[in-house]
């Protein structure tokens with residue numbers, strides 16, 4: 001390679017002892033995650049959709065025939081070693097929350113693990129109504145609680161949980177409602193301004209940022225499944241790097257955006273033009289209700305809209321992508337519950353400008369798609385920490401709609417580039433060669449008669 005050398009592989013500490021998983025929010029995604037893992041532990045379900053549990057990874061040349069399961073290749077925490085904790089604005093335990101969420105069939109997927117679910121009772125949420133107006137829960141640290149006190153209370157919760165459950169390691173994952181749109185500003189630049197803003201009750205400091213700050217201060221990796229900033233600010237990125245705590249975000253890539261990051265790279269790979277992409281959804285769960293508020297939807301919209309531009313790079317391909325009309329909407333429609341229906345109408349053009357259309361109608365289940373991503377993020381964040389990797393974990397972009405990356409870099413959205421990067425990172429961690437797909441180094445050695 002010209003001028004570039006791969007840094008030496010890290011030493012990965014073994015996954016001994018218990019891994020505490022702290023979910024912020026005990027709603028549809030979190031309870032679907034917990035129930036699925038508990039069923040998988042008991043051999044009653046397969047963790048379908050989880051790369052860490054079901055996926056394989058090729059090592060070496062294609063002729064070597066080495067493709068172990070990911071979980072046999074890298075030392076991940078065993079599902080049996082996971083213990084759960086959560087915060088929520090509602091006091092419902094995981095049994096009640098899972099039943100309310102309406103994602104899972106109670107008879108098949110809740111009743112058999114009812115005792116375990118009932119034992120998972122949320123801690124009081126660090127919450128302020130102004131960040132999610134459509135949420136009206138009382139199980140909070142208290143209306144008007146100063147931000148400083150909320151921060152300290154989260155830190156105490158983390159440490160108490162760690163002690164009580166005798167955890168060796170912890171991971172925190174944001175599975176709570178999407179907060180209102182906040183842009184990074186002066187309050188988020190450095191510790192001094194961030195700390196001052198906390199004490200000044202500055203609106204720019206949302207509860208998600210307090211959870212993320214508390215996690216980093218306690219040395220707990222933080223993954224952000226929603227589009228709100230949380231850990232994606234200069235101050236927290238720097239702190240996570242300094243303290244060597246893995247962070248990643250934002251917004252689980254499920255449903256429509258997953259389709260977008262597969263289809264858009266295909267159009268670009270074939271140099272087909274795009275004139276418009278109209279995406280709309282109906283969704284009836286609590287997430288949909290929160291997103292029905294314009295300020296909360298704006299956070300989601302920004303996360304969904306950025307994808308096409310980053311993939312298609314209109315400045316480099318103005319004839320094909322210089323004039324794309326892109327629209328995304330989510331409509332709250334209670335009868336569907338968690339079963340989202342998404343429509344995409346894609347207007348493309350080909351040879352001699354002839355127009356064509358692609359229609360996608362994805363009848364998906366939001367939390368069924370999100371839960372395995374949450375599991376992988378938890379396990380990989382823990383792995384990253386044991387490998388000594390702090391700061392932004394760009395290799396986890398695979399899981400996110402708005403992947404966090406270093407300032408000045410553009411995020412990689414193409415699902416298959418993201419997957420290649422993820423797998424090469426695992427290979428590098430374990431001292432295996434990265435796979436470039438060049439193949440020249442062994443192609444001529446393959447006997448012609450085979």
Ligand SMILES: NC(=O)c1ccc[n+]([C@@H]2O[C@H](COP(=O)([O-])OP(=O)(O)OC[C@H]3O[C@@H](n4cnc5c(N)ncnc54)[C@H](O)[C@@H]3O)[C@@H](O)[C@H]2O)c1
Pocket residue numbers: 024025026027028029030087088089090101125126127128132135137174175176177178179207208225226227251252253254255285286287365366367369370
């Ligand atoms: N399901 C998906 O496909 C998907 C994809 C991408 C992102 N997400 C995001 O994941 C998040 C969770 O989705 P869901 O369907 O589980 O939503 P949900 O409404 O069922 O659950 C969210 C829970 O978070 C709680 N909460 C809100 N603010 C809180 C706070 N400050 N502290 C503690 N708890 C708080 C709520 O009371 C609620 O129980 C949402 O932000 C959603 O946008 C979901």
